[in-house]
Amino acid sequence: xxxxxxxxxxxxxxxxxxxxxxxxxxxxxxxxxxxxxxxxxxxxxxxxxxxxxxxxxxxxxxxxxxxxxxxxxxxxxxxxxxxxxxxxxxxxxxxxxxxxxxxxxxxxxxxxxxxxxxxxxxxxxxxxxxxxxxxxxxxxxxxxxxxxxxxxxxxxxxxxxxxxxxxxxxxxxxxxxxxxxxxxxxxxxxxxxxxxxxxxxxxxxxxxxxxx
Amino acid sequence: xxxxxxxxxxxxxxxxxxxxxxxxxxxxxxxxxxxxxxxxxxxxxxxxxxxxxxxxxxxxxxxxxxxxxxxxxxxxxxxxxxxxxxxxxxxxxxxxxxxxxxxxxxxxxxxxxxxxxxxxxxxxxxxxxxxxxxxxxxxxxxxxxxxxxxxxxxxxxxxxxxxxxxx
Numbered sequence: 001x002x003x004x005x006x007x008x009x010x011x012x013x014x015x016x017x018x019x020x021x022x023x024x025x026x027x028x029x030x031x032x033x034x035x036x037x038x039x040x041x042x043x044x045x046x047x048x049x050x051x052x053x054x055x056x057x058x059x060x061x062x063x064x065x066x067x068x069x070x071x072x073x074x075x076x077x078x079x080x081x082x083x084x085x086x087x088x089x090x091x092x093x094x095x096x097x098x099x100x101x102x103x104x105x106x107x108x109x110x111x112x113x114x115x116x117x118x119x120x121x122x123x124x125x126x127x128x129x130x131x132x133x134x135x136x137x138x139x140x141x142x143x144x145x146x147x148x149x150x151x152x153x154x155x156x157x158x159x160x161x162x163x164x165x166x167x168x169x170x171x172x173x174x175x176x177x178x179x180x181x182x183x184x185x186x187x188x189x190x191x192x193x194x195x196x197x198x199x200x201x202x203x204x205x206x207x208x209x210x211x212x
Numbered sequence: 213x214x215x216x217x218x219x220x221x222x223x224x225x226x227x228x229x230x231x232x233x234x235x236x237x238x239x240x241x242x243x244x245x246x247x248x249x250x251x252x253x254x255x256x257x258x259x260x261x262x263x264x265x266x267x268x269x270x271x272x273x274x275x276x277x278x279x280x281x282x283x284x285x286x287x288x289x290x291x292x293x294x295x296x297x298x299x300x301x302x303x304x305x306x307x308x309x310x311x312x313x314x315x316x317x318x319x320x321x322x323x324x325x326x327x328x329x330x331x332x333x334x335x336x337x338x339x340x341x342x343x344x345x346x347x348x349x350x351x352x353x354x355x356x357x358x359x360x361x362x363x364x365x366x367x368x369x370x371x372x373x374x375x376x377x378x379x
Contacts, residue, residue, distance in 0.1 A: 116256065131248045131256040 091150075099152040100188040103128075103160075107140040109197040113174065113204035115140065116166040118193065120149055123158055127151060140195075148193070153184045162193050164206050180208040238338065240357050244269075244348045245336035249303065249326035252316050257301065257324055260352065266376045267299045267348040268369070271328075271339055274306050274315040279343040282361040286345075287321040289369060294323075296377050297350075303328055305339065345369065349376050 095102075103120060115137045120128040128149045132140075140146065161179040168174025182189065190211035198205040239245070244267075248258040259267065270286055272279035283302065290300040300323035306312035309327055316325040328334070337346065340359060347356040347369070356372045358365065 131250060133248060133256045133258045133261060135261055136258075 095150055095152055097188045098186050099154065099184075101149075101151050101153045101184065101191070102147060102188065103149040103191050103193065104145050105140065105148045105193040105195075106143075106145045107137075107195040110137075110141045110195065110204075112169045112197050112202060113164075113195060114167040115164065115195065118148060118165075119163040121161045121163075122151075122153070124161075145192075153189070155184050155186060157181065157183055160191060160208065162206070162208060164193075164195065168204065169202055174204070176204070176206050178206040178208050180210060182210050238357055239336075239346070239354045242354055244346070244352055244354045245333070247328075247333050247336070249328055249333075252313060252325045252327075255324075257326060259301070259348075262299045262348075263352050264350050265297045265299050266350060266373060267301060268345065268373065269301050269303060269337075269348065270343060270345045271303045271305055271337065272343040273304070274308075274312050276342045278361040280319075281363070282343050282345070282365075283319050283321055285361075285366040286369075287323065289366065289373065290321070290323040293373060293377070298373055298377065299323075301326060303333070305334060305342070347372055347376060349379065 163177045192209040194207040196205045246260045302325040304312045345358045349355045
């Protein structure tokens with residue numbers, strides 16, 4: 001599906017969903033709703049008895065509630081899907097694949113290094129300076145991979161330098177750099193900053209991996 | 213004629229009111245811009261990590277007399293209300309980082325003091341006069357903003373804090 005079709009479909013979805021949301025509200029039906037529903041249904045009809053609806057089955061209100069809940073859940077899912085599509089679309093528009101460069105960071109073990117900050121330079125220009133909170137560093141230690149930078153680069157040769165600041169072995173201030181020369185082709189470029197432990201030397205190791 | 217004059221005066225007053233509003237932009241009612249800053253103890257703190265708690269952010273400068281008066285008052289508020297879910301963050305916007313750190317250490321407040329060495333946060337929060345105090349609710353929305361400090365202002369902060377903590 002091309003970009004125009006996707007934009008059109010997302011707009012149509014949004015237009016269809018918005019009145020439904022306005023009518024239903026954002027909150028799910030309250031748990032006390034069934035108590036009111038039977039009372040309304042079982043009240044004596046003031047008009048013609050023949051026109052009055054048949055008394056509902058005992059499980060009808062809960063069934064209606066279930067249907068309503070399913071509808072709400074369905075709408076919520078549609079909104080989440082729509083949001084996902086919009087996010088992907090935004091990424092495609094802002095960072096087209098032919099110029100896209102994405103940089104990720106991961107950390108393995110981390111016995112010899114407590115990450116505090118990362119500074120990234122591409123072609124000698126600072127593109128990112130990221131301070132890590134204890135919670136974020138902990139998430140990396142638990143196996144998380146963070147997208148630290150997403151940008152655009154022209155096709156050709158480039159140099160990336162990353163500086164890592166933190167606490168090294170024996171709680172000493174530690175600053176190290178790593179660099180890589182890479183070729184940006186017509187497709188997206190993915191690079192990974194890897195912090196690992198070099199156990200024999202009791203030192204951390206900083207690598208930059210080029211994901212082809 | 214009289215009618216034309218009254219309509220004209222109405223338009224003029226509306227224009228003046230609009231210009232005075234435009235002259236004092238505020239971030240009240242908007243999502244608090246996120247930031248991460250290094251603290252006096254060397255730890256980095258990110259505002260969005262306190263989502264779910266009421267956060268009082270106090271922007272201050274060393275050279276400002278009001279900031280010096282305000283910090284002990286905020287310290288008392290922090291000691292009393294931190295168990296109830298209040299987080300107080302002091303943010304120094306001084307250019308001289310070294311002297312700012314010395315000042316913060318000398319004040320000896322119990323809440324974290326962070327140091328802003330860039331200019332982005334000032335722009336995001338539309339900082340004007342120092343000190344500036346903002347209150348962020350549990351959902352991360354700026355609910356109150358106060359510029360300057362005079363004795364007795366802490367009672368206003370307390371009313372607002374209690375209201376947000378009750379939500």
